[in-house]
Amino acid sequence: MPATTTDDEILRCARSLLIDGGYNGFSYADIAAAVGIRKASIHYYYPTKVDLVRALVARYREEADAGFAEMTRRHPEPVDQLRAYIGFWADCILDGTNTFCLCALLATQIPVLPPEVVTEVKAYFQVLSTWLAAVLENGREQGRFTFSGTAQTEAEKFMAAVHGAMLSARAYSDPAVFTLVTDPLLEAITA
Incomplete structure (x- = not known):
């Protein structure tokens, strides 16, 4: 290291x-x-603080992108990729090391953030959404997932549910709330 x-x-x-x-x-x-x-x-x-936070979010996005690529490499099955994504956050919430997605937190503050930081936050969400949509579409093409609408729409719903679960777990100070919300996500789309 x-x-x-x-x-x-x-x-x-x-x-x-x-x-x-x-x-x-x-x-x-x-x-x-x-x-x-x-x-x-x-x-x-x-x-400036803008420079610092912009660089931090850019690095966070790069790390996430690399993490998505690694999940895809390690888990050939789309359902396992989604499980790994959810599992990453469940583990972080349980051990208390990283209890909330940095960009999800910053997204709640967009009205007061400098435009340069907002641009980076939006770029993170685009990377995540694109990866999720690709995983979902791949799963649907393989007959593993079934959902109405587009993979992009399903990706947005999935992303919102995971981030909402983080928020709920944080609000209740209860990591179990995260899995209470996220466990049914895969069940709902698994064919």
Whole structure:
């Protein structure tokens, strides 16, 4: 595993602070204190908070895209790909390491986010939606899934249900709520 750089530590900390308190819930002083560096060091990498959050969301999207490719590679069956996607979030919620999708959280704040960050958040949702639609269409073509409408519409519904389940689990402080919502998702489309 490569050594963690100051840049990586800044982004890791910013991600945690964003998930805990939202875009306006942290400052460079918070990051500096947590990482053990001066605020000027953060400004060296990210002159503004917009630059920082935009870079964080871009990296998050790239990591997600790589994760989708890995799920597709490891799980040839479309139903297993969807199980792996849901399972990833179920595990994160259970162990408390990553209890909410960063972009889903930021999407709730779009009215107050800078346009550059909004663009990155929307790009993440497009990547996720495109991957889900491809998985769903592949499953339908193989006779594994059955649903009315387009794969794109089903992908949007699936994505909304998973993110809603994260929100409910967080609101109730109960990881079991996530699976209560997500378990029936696959049953509903499995042929």
